Amino acid sequence: MFDIAGELHRWLTEGREFAVATVVSVGGSAPRDPGAALAVDRDGTAIGSVSGGCVEGAVYELCAQALEDGETRVERFGYSDEDAFAVGLTCGGIIDIMVTPVGGRAPVRQVLSSALSAVLRGAPGALARVVEGPPELLGGVLLVHPDGSYEGGLGGAVELDRTAAAEAGALLDAGRTGSVAVAEDGSYCPGGLTLFVQTSVPPPRMIVFGAIDFAAALVRVGKFLGYHVTVCDARPVFATAARFAEADEIVVDWPHRYLRSTETDTRTVLCVLTHDAKFDVPLLKVALGLPVAFVGAMGSRRTHADRERRLREAGVGERALARLRSPIGLDLGARTPEETAISIAAEIVAGRRGGTGVPLTGVGTPIHREGQAASAAA
Incomplete structure (x- = not known):
């Protein structure tokens, strides 16, 4: 919800x-x-x-x-x-x-109000409910905080609430929404109850390096996809709020220095649009050493070949280079900044969801892949 x-x-x-x-x-x-x-x-x-x-x-x-x-x-x-x-x-x-x-059940309303308030503040939390089990347990809600504390209850034994909080906390740590099985007495024997745990975590980060027109279009698409979008460029004359009004953050700093100092995680996507070796080579050397979801760089195939040569000379190994998506984006025939932004976003979504990027027409594979949706965070 x-x-x-x-x-x-x-x-x-x-x-x-x-x-x-x-x-x-x-x-x-x-x-x-x-x-x-x-x-x-x-x-x-x-x-x-x-x-x-x-x-x-x-x-x-x-x-x-x-x-x-x-x-x-x-x-x-x-x-x-x-x-x-x-x-x-x-x-x-x-x-x-x-x-x-x-309705007027104050405890349930209070727990839901706390959960929804946390979502609106961008604070992490997990809401657990019984979806399979005795009818008297179907109405309870349990809100679990990152420190393991919880509000509300499922209406059963205290041990059940404790177990549910532990299970929900594990899903919260992983940023996952899904179902878990526990016993009615709170033990971990499966087959008694099924809990549905919905987690709320801060939105994933998209960091766009290079304050150019293509970046402005990508910022808009990134926000549409639910990312917290940062634009970083070393040139203050280009990295301005007037040019990137929809960005959550605008950072004036050398890209590689900023990337070393800022927080990233396995959901973060890094889009390098600097198109200048003095910026993107030291930046990509840092980026390819981080456990992020996506690293892509703009440029022609000639630029990409020269960039790979420079990265090898800088000590980047073949395994790390294999993670680099360059030229960035799917082949949509894009020309304008907006079309290019859609091309880049399409490649990010395909990587996140396990897609192939080929047209669905005439393809016999499932449109929605099993297990992908359940593992995505809100």
């Missing part, structure tokens, strides 16, 4: 009663990842989406029903090959939806 955190937090602040439907499991080809949510209030106002339109009407009715009877329920929606207009996912997938009423 973190994808509609702003609206839901406003509803809680206004004292509205609502029901929220959350995707808790996905199988096959399905349009939304676990954690996607749709909420309906007492007035019938709906926000969010759980399927891109395939089952929205049926889920809307489930939310209305949950508001009336106060019951939490889990429903499965799958492919219907008898009637394309029947309730089901015509794309061939299966999704499990958990529908939770949020």
Whole structure:
């Protein structure tokens, strides 16, 4: 439900009663990842989406029903090959939806308010709920903080809350949303309960080196994809807020020096658009030694060959060089800065999701790869 955190937090602040439907499991080809949510209030106002339109009407009715009877329920929606207009996912997938009423129960409202506030602040946290188990446990929520402390409860034994907090903490450390199995008594024997844990972590970083027109277009696309975008250039006349109004940060520093000093992780993407050996060779030498998700550099094939030669002379090994995506971007025939930014973003997404970059037309491989969505962070 973190994808509609702003609206839901406003509803809680206004004292509205609502029901929220959350995707808790996905199988096959399905349009939304676990954690996607749709909420309906007492007035019938709906926000969010759980399927891109395939089952929205049926889920809307489930939310209305949950508001009336106060019951939490889990429903499965799958492919219907008898009637394309029947309730089901015509794309061939299966999704499990958990529908939770949020009425006047103060503890649940308070935990959800804390979780949504953390999301809006960019603070990490994990929300755990029972999606399979005794009916009396389906309504509880547990918010786990990075230090291991937690708020709320699942409605069972204290040991269950402790175990759930430990499991949710492990997923939070990994930045993953997913399901875990535990026993009702809080032991780690599988087969008793299934918990759905949705994590919220700060957005991944995109660092764009080189304050050029192509960088301005890439900043806009990076923000659209949910990255925290930094622009870095050693030239203060080009690295200005006026030129990069949508960037989260603008840094005036030598790129390699800044990269050595700033924080990166395995989700960080580095896009080198400097196109100047005095900048990009020392920068790439640092970048290729970091455990980041993506390192790409702009330039022609001739520029790339010269850059590789210089990097080898600087002591960069073949294994590290193999990580360099250069020339950066997929072959879209891009010409303009905006088209080039889409080309670069497409290569980043393909690397993140395990895509091939080839047209889907005529390709027999699954559109949505199993396990990829569950491992992505919000």
